[in-house]
Amino acid sequence: MKIICDIEVSNRLLPSQSMVGSRRAVKSTLGLGRLEGKSPDVFILHQTTQNKNGNKYKVCGNVEAVFTRFAAEGKATIRLRTPPHDLCIRSADPIQLNCFLRVLRNAISGQTDSKSGSSINNGKSDKLKGDNSAVNGKSNVKNRISVLSTSSKLLSSIKRTLKVTRPSEYPTNLRSLKTLEELQINGLSISRLDRQVTQLPLLRVLDLNDNCLTSLPKEISQLTHLRELRLAHNSLGEHISSTSSSRSSSSSLYSTDDRWDWIADKIVSSLLFLDLSHNKLKYVPETICRLKSLMTLKLDFNELTELPSGLGTLPNLRLLSVSSNSLHFLPGSLKKLHLEAIDISENPPLKTETVLPKFLWPETKSPASVLGIPTLVEIAARRVVQLGLHPTARDIPYNLVTYLSQVRFCICGRPCFESSLKILISMDPRSFAYSVIKSAGAQNPPTLAYLCSLSCLENTRTNPH
Numbered sequence: 001m002k003i004i005c006d007i008e009v010s011n012r013l014l015p016s017q018s019m020v021g022s023r024r025a026v027k028s029t030l031g032l033g034r035l036e037g038k039s040p041d042v043f044i045l046h047q048t049t050q051n052k053n054g055n056k057y058k059v060c061g062n063v064e065a066v067f068t069r070f071a072a073e074g075k076a077t078i079r080l081r082t083p084p085h086d087l088c089i090r091s092a093d094p095i096q097l098n099c100f101l102r103v104l105r106n107a108i109s110g111q112t113d114s115k116s117g118s119s120i121n122n123g124k125s126d127k128l129k130g131d132n133s134a135v136n137g138k139s140n141v142k143n144r145i146s147v148l149s150t151s152s153k154l155l156s157s158i159k160r161t162l163k164v165t166r167p168s169e170y171p172t173n174l175r176s177l178k179t180l181e182e183l184q185i186n187g188l189s190i191s192r193l194d195r196q197v198t199q200l201p202l203l204r205v206l207d208l209n210d211n212c213l214t215s216l217p218k219e220i221s222q223l224t225h226l227r228e229l230r231l232a233h234n235s236l237g238e239h240i241s242s243t244s245s246s247r248s249s250s251s252s253l254y255s256t257d258d259r260w261d262w263i264a265d266k267i268v269s270s271l272l273f274l275d276l277s278h279n280k281l282k283y284v285p286e287t288i289c290r291l292k293s294l295m296t297l298k299l300d301f302n303e304l305t306e307l308p309s310g311l312g313t314l315p316n317l318r319l320l321s322v323s324s325n326s327l328h329f330l331p332g333s334l335k336k337l338h339l340e341a342i343d344i345s346e347n348p349p350l351k352t353e354t355v356l357p358k359f360l361w362p363e364t365k366s367p368a369s370v371l372g373i374p375t376l377v378e379i380a381a382r383r384v385v386q387l388g389l390h391p392t393a394r395d396i397p398y399n400l401v402t403y404l405s406q407v408r409f410c411i412c413g414r415p416c417f418e419s420s421l422k423i424l425i426s427m428d429p430r431s432f433a434y435s436v437i438k439s440a441g442a443q444n445p446p447t448l449a450y451l452c453s454l455s456c457l458e459n460t461r462t463n464p465h
């Protein structure tokens, strides 16, 4: 087997002779195998672009120590007796390195490992064959290894999943579990997520159900592979930001709120599943509509009176579950979706006398005067949203960031701001969802539509459903 990594070869004799060798790590290929037809011994083969033939190091009886403490970070050191070299491995893929060290350990202890049977070529047609059968019988080899880090036990099983349901099970050095793909931390009543979680580069599933989280660290947004985020039964709706209250008026539901800052960067295109049910949420910001890959969104058992108007801009959404909230209407942009199912059960019953469509502006005003002419700021802001840009206070003045956060989405899917009309219409959820779950006897909820132009109003009047 072989791995690609950076290797610094240090000669242990040089310092004792007051000499300093080259301290430079070089891009290398490190192989492990046997010279075909020449010797039954297993060798480590170290090749670089400068030395394509490579240096061979005998394994049996020649490996003095293997330092594997930082193997999970792609680093390890192999100490050889003859020549007195330390092979300092860096920047290796942790999974590949773990496999390599496991095969090396087997070779040292004289075990056969059929999985190591890959052959490598040192460029001079000297075939190295990974058939370890002849290494048997060297039972005393293991005793000669003076230092073998205890963490090498980890090598026997690469940890991909971890379930923590008791405080005693919580690992002290979580960040070292670099190979973790699924992490479950349930029922621990944690109110802040350990930032070490954000340093697990391969994490795909993060299940934090049943805790007391009031916010998530922004660094979650850097988890490139995170597909599933489970946050049910937490307290995300109870968070009172120390800064947001001073930044925004208390009545503005959509003011910038740092508790949703984690919806940014990498996670925006990776997340497929998000469960925010049972969180006492009073609102969900339009920011959530940045999660363009999202297929399942669960918001059940919260205190929502309104959903983000831009939910219909999530092109991949297939399941939307908003049962047991206080929703009086659904967002009009849902019309653009093709859901497999929507659950709107256990929301307030509707007053049957509601007459739809209902224009939500003073009767004395004409639609054209309510719309007015969009300001230059609004025209620019619409364009910024359409281009999918998300400037922060580092890029533009803070009042413009706040302005952008107040975006609404028209029934046509386009963004709008003050120059918009609000209208309640009747829309059968079956027009956008294959399966509709609602309370027995409940009528279709009205739809709150924002309209960006007179032509969108005209379309709604002529084609209300």
Ligand SMILES: [Zn+2]
Pocket (backbone or CB within 6 Å): 410, 411, 412, 413, 414, 451, 452, 453, 456
């Ligand atoms: Zn429109």
